[in-house]
Amino acid sequence: MRFGVVRFPGSCDEVDALHACRRFAEAELLWHGDRDLTGIDAVVVPGGFSYGDYLRVGAIARFSPMMEAVIDFAESGGPVFGICNGFQVLCEAGLLPGALLPNDSLRFVCRQVEVIVEATDTPFTRTCQPGERLSIPVKHTTGRYFAPAGTLPEDQIVLRYAPGQNPNGAMDDIAGVCNAGRNVMGLMPHPEHAVDPLTGSADGGRLFESLAMVPA
C-alpha cells in the first residue's frame, strides 16, 4: 500500500501528511508538475495555500498537471483524500459537491475540535464506529461548507462538528463529505496533525489507518 501526497507550490502541510501516512503505509510526495501516479494506491491532497490561494482558494491548483491525473485516478475509483486546502481543491475540481466559503468570523481559526463520524462505509472511516468522536484540529480562513439544497445526499456527510464546536459556520455542522462513489473525501479538520498524543491527539490516525487498508 503506497500513499502519494501532492505537493503544490504553497502547500504547507504536505510533509506532515507524508509523515502521517508513513505511520500506516509507504508514502511519497507527488510534484504538482508531474502526472505519473504509477504505483500509488491512494492520493492525499494536503493543506496549505496552493498557489497562494490567489484568485480563489483551490482554484488554480485544480488545473495543475498532477490534478488532471488525480481526477482520472478518482474517476476510475481510486481513493482521494483532500484535507483543508485539498478539500477546497477537490470541490473546485468537481470531485466533491459543494464549496467552502469564508468563515463566518471572517478570520483564520486554529482550534482543536471534536468531530463525529457520521458514516463508516467509506475507505476513510472504515475503522471508526458510527457516532465516534475524534479530536482533530482545524486551521483555516475558508472552511464554511455549503452545498445548495438537493446537491448533497445525507449519506455523503462523513464528519460533523460536535454540537457547539462548529468553528466556521458550516452548513449542518458539516466537517467532511464524500462523493457518490464514496472513493473521494474532503474534510476541513487536519487529521495529519492528530497522529501523536504528544502533539495533541492520535485520533486523526484512524482515517489514515482506514485508508491504508486499501488492497494493494
Add this chain to the structure above:
Amino acid sequence: MTGAAPAARHRELGLTDSEYEGIGERLGREPNALELAVFSLMWSEHCAYKHSKKLLRLLPTEGPHLLMGPGENAGVVDAGDGLAVAFKVESHNHPSAVEPFQGAATGVGGILRDIFAVGARPIAVLDSLRFGELDSARSRYLFEGAVKGIGHYGNSIGVPTVGGEVMFEQAYEQNCLVNAMCVGLARQEDLIRSAAAGVGNQLVLLGARTGRDGIGGASVLASAELSEEDASKRPSVQIGDPFEESRLVECCLELLERGLLRSLQDLGAAGLSSSSSEMASKGGVGLDIDVSRVPLREGDMEPFEIMISESQERMLCVVEPARLADVLDLCARWEVRATPIGEVTDTRHLRVFDGDELVGDMPVEALVDDCPLYDLDPVEPDGPVYDNPQARLPRGGSAEDTLLALLGSPNIASKRYVFEQYDSIVGSRTVRRPGTADAAVLVLAGDGGRGALAVSIDGNGRRVACDPYTGAVEAVLECARNLACVGAEPLGLTNCLNFGNPEKPHIAWQLTRAVEGLRDACLALGVPVVGGNVSLYNEGGGGPIYPTPIVGMVGKLPHPERAPGAGFTDEGHAVALLGPFSPSLEGSELEKLRGRLAGGLPQLDLPAQAAALEAVRDAVRSGSLASAHDVGEGGLACALAECCIEGGLGARIQLSAVDEEALFGEGPGGVVVSGPRAVVEALPGAVGIGEVGGDVLEIGGAAAVPVARLREVYEGAIPAALS
C-alpha cells in the same frame, strides 16, 4: 558618472552635515545622487546602529552552545545531535504604525528570511506586540490589523506561530510595537554564512521583482520619529507576498542542501545596497552590480531606486560559475526567479553599473564600517517622563472585584482572540500550544534530535519605565522562568530594544540602564546574547514609548512528555508557591488600573533568582509535577485564577497574608506548581498554599469565585473590547 546631488539633499535623507562631509572625504569627491541615497541608508540608525553600537558591546556574546554570534543574519546555537538552532527577533514598528496589516506581515517575512539566510528551516514564529489602550479606535485598528497581518504571512508560509505576548498602554497609542521572532532548525553542516567570497563568482538575485515599494523605508520610517503626516508614508511600507516567500524558502534550502551556494544573504532594510555591501564587507572583497539586469516590477525605475528598493521576498547569493546552471535549473523548478546581476571582485568597492555605464562607486568599508558612531549622553531625568495612566479602577474594592477587574484587563485577559488566528501546529513539532503552558515546546524527534526546544518572548515596558535597570533584568528573568516552567535550560537570548529618541538625554539614560540590566541578568544566568535588533526613535505626538526591551529565548529540555501545562489537572493535588517571591504593588497592573505609575521597582537578588530558576527546572524535569505557572501580571491571585481556568478546576487556597500586596503584588521569582502532595511538599523551598478541587477558586479570607465566572471575564474581555 553624472549628476552631483543637489545641495542639502542629504538632510532630507536624514544625514547630518558632518556625516555628509565624511562621505565626501571617503570618496575624495562629492557623492552623486545614487551614492548619496545608498550612503543615507547605510549610515541610517537602522542599518548602522550609530547610537547603540557602543552600548551593545556591553552584552555578553560568548557561551558554551554558541555556533554563530551577532553579525550574521541570525544567531545560532548548538541544539545537540548535530542540530543547530538559529533565532532572532526584529522590530517592524514604524511600518506597522503606518499600515498595520502589511507592516506586521512583512515584519514576519523579514525575520523568516534572516533565519533561512543562515541555512535553517524556519520552525516557529513568536510575536511581541504593544498598542495603545483598546478603548481607542486607532489602537483597535492597529491591533486587529497587525494580528491579521502576522497570521496572513505566517499561516500562508507554513511556519507555526507558537507564542508571543500583547500589551496595551497609552504610551504606545501613536507608536505601536510589532516585534517578530523566528526560530529555525538546521543540520550543523548545512549552516552558511553571508560573506561573499571567490573573485569571479556570480552574484545571483533570487525571488521577487524589484519595485518602488519600501523606497527609503530604513531611513524614512525606521530612523525618525513618527509624525502627523504618516499616512503619506504609506508608499514606504513594503507589501508582502507569502506565496513568493514560501517558494523562496524551499528553493534556498534545497540549493544549500545540494551545496550549490557559496554564501547567502537576505534583502531587508536598504535592499540591494545593504545586502551586497555587507556580503562584500564580511568577505573582504568588492562587488560589481549591473542594475539593468535586475528584474523590475515597474520599467522606468532609476538605478538609485533599484539599489535601495525594499521590495520583499528577495535573496542574494554567491555562486561559482561552474554551478550557475544547476542553480538556475533548481530555481526554475521552484518557479523562483533567479538572475545573475553581478560578480565578486577584488576591488573592495561596491560598483554599480547601468549596462556599461558606471553609475556609482563606493568603498565597501566606507559604507559598512565607517559610519560615525555616537556616544550617548545619558542623564537621569529628575522628574517623571510619563504621565500617570488613566485611572480605571477605584481604590477600595473587594478582593473579588479586584481579581475580576485584573482578569478582565486586556494585559492579563486571555489572548485567545490573537493566538487562534495563528496556525500554531504546522510542522508537527508543537507539544505545548499557545495559552496552555508558559513556553511553547517543540519536539525534535522528527528532525533527528532528542528532547525538545522551548521558546518564549517577554518584556514589560511599563515596569522598565518605572526602573529601566530592574525592569530589563526582570524581562530576562521572566523569559528564563517561562522556559524553566516547561523544564528547559536557556541556550541563548535575542533581544529587541524598542526605545524613543536616543539623542534625548533621558532616553539615552533609559537605554543605557536597560542594557546594563540585560548584561547583568545574562551574566547571572550564563546566557549569551546571540543577536538582536534595535528600534529607536519610537515617539509619536504624545512623547516617547515606554522603554521596551523585548527578550526572546530558546532553551532545550530532555523530556517533552514531562513538560507540564499551566493549568491544574487533578482534584486533590497539592498547590505550592516556589520563590523567592517578594510581591510589591510598585509597577503592577493593579497600580496601573488605579492610575499610578511608580517611580521605581524593588531591588532584586539576582543570584538568588538564578538559583531559583534552576530549582524550578529541576522540579519540572523530574516529571512528577502536574502543572507549573509563572506569577506575572496581576500577581499570585491572577496566576492561581489562570491555573484554574486553564485546567477547568477550582482550588482551595490558604495564604499567610491576604492583603493586596500578597494577592496582586508583582515581582520576579514566583511559580505556582501543583502535583501529588508528597511530591510537592518535598520540593526544596516550596510553600504549600492549598489544594486543587471543586469548581470555585477560594482564597481563604479574601475571595471565592466560581471558575466559570473567572473564565467568562478572562476569555470575554478582549472580544468585548473589540466589538
